[in-house]
Amino acid sequence: MGQLVFWRNEGEAAELPPVKDNRLSVDFPAIAENEQLARMLVSAFLTPLDPTMEELSDVKTAVSEAVTNAVIHGYPKADERNKIHMFLENRNRLLTVTIVDYGVGIEDIALAMEPMYTSKPELERSGMGFAFMKAFMDTLEVKSSKSEGVTIVMSKVIGEEKGDNREHE
Amino acid sequence: MSPLFEIRKNFLVIKVKGELDHFMADQIRLLSDTYLEGTRIHNVIFDFKDTTFMDSSGIGMIMGRYKQVKRLNGRIYAVHVGPAVERIINISGLHKLLRVARNVDEALEEK
Ligand SMILES: Nc1ncnc2c1ncn2[C@@H]1O[C@H](COP(=O)(O)OP(=O)(O)OP(=O)(O)O)[C@@H](O)[C@H]1O
Ligand SMILES: [Mg+2]
Numbered sequence: 439m440g441q442l443v444f445w446r447n448e449g450e451a452a453e454l455p456p457v458k459d460n461r462l463s464v465d466f467p468a469i470a471e472n473e474q475l476a477r478m479l480v481s482a483f484l485t486p487l488d489p490t491m492e493e494l495s496d497v498k499t500a501v502s503e504a505v506t507n508a509v510i511h512g513y514p515k516a517d518e519r520n521k522i523h524m525f526l527e528n529r530n531r532l533l534t535v536t537i538v539d540y541g542v543g544i545e546d547i548a549l550a551m552e553p554m555y556t557s558k559p560e561l562e563r564s565g566m567g568f569a570f571m572k573a574f575m576d577t578l579e580v581k582s583s584k585s586e587g588v589t590i591v592m593s594k595v596i597g598e599e600k601g602d603n604r605e606h607e
Numbered sequence: 608m609s610p611l612f613e614i615r616k617n618f619l620v621i622k623v624k625g626e627l628d629h630f631m632a633d634q635i636r637l638l639s640d641t642y643l644e645g646t647r648i649h650n651v652i653f654d655f656k657d658t659t660f661m662d663s664s665g666i667g668m669i670m671g672r673y674k675q676v677k678r679l680n681g682r683i684y685a686v687h688v689g690p691a692v693e694r695i696i697n698i699s700g701l702h703k704l705l706r707v708a709r710n711v712d713e714a715l716e717e718k
Pocket of ligand 1: 541
């Protein structure tokens with residue numbers, strides 16, 4: 439039986455272990471409790487890619503922002519039929535996260551994405567959700583129109599830092 | 608995990624345990640009002656020692672507490688700020704509104 443061993447030393451480049459491509463597709467009700475569930479799912483999905491603490495926290499934050507937005511803004515009226523769809527994909531260390539809601543939608547996407555803009559200041563929202571998604575992921579795409587719901591597609595290469603290390607040797 | 612509240616002098620110390628998200632932000636907002644509304648407590652210390660995660664819901668909740676105590680010349684402190692919380696605080700500009708101290712005792716001494 440063969441065995442592959444990978445190790446990382448300070449300042450020494452490490453080989454990135456090969457990881458099989460993977461997908462996960464889930465639907466869950468739009469309730470605040472499921473924001474944590476979504477973060478846990480994406481953390482578990484990333485585990486085989488051995489992400490750094492920073493990568494893991496970046497992705498968890500971005501997912502949390504997108505799901506929280508669907509819960510708070512997408513469905514202003516609570517109803518058990520309110521649904522969020524999450525699709526995770528890993529292709530050769532490129533993580534793509536798609537989060538879809540079928541709620542009220544966004545009329546002016548450019549305005550919504552401006553840092554500090556919020557339509558709900560009375561709920562003490564800070565208007566930083568999109569800013570964090572943009573800061574913590576490599577790409578961010580927002581698709582929506584009024585009463586058509588919102589689709590967020592964001593991606594990030596996992597293991598980039600380690601990969602860079604290797605190239606600079 | 609639930610947040611822990613403690614009164615020290617005229618400070619409210621809020622120990623944020625676990626993940627400071629939408630769910631916990633709502634909990635802290637609700638509970639802190641009973642300590643801050645119509646009392647002599649005008650300062651809030653957020654203790655992030657056991658905080659593993661924070662997102663924009665946390666930012667909004669802290670900004671809300673800032674506005675609440677500012678009217679009474681109170682201050683907001685953040686102590687035991689780890690890397691996860693620090694990045695979120697810096698990107699959002701929240702670091703301009705609050706004071707960072709190493710621990711609760713240091714924050715208490717400052718005022
Ligand atoms: N899924 C959604 N459905 C409908 N509107 C949305 C959705 N997501 C975002 N928006 C709109 O975009 C605005 C900006 O979103 P963003 O996440 O940046 O800030 P916020 O949610 O208002 O505040 P924060 O994220 O800091 O708590 C929201 O106030 C809302 O008007
Ligand atoms: Mg938001």
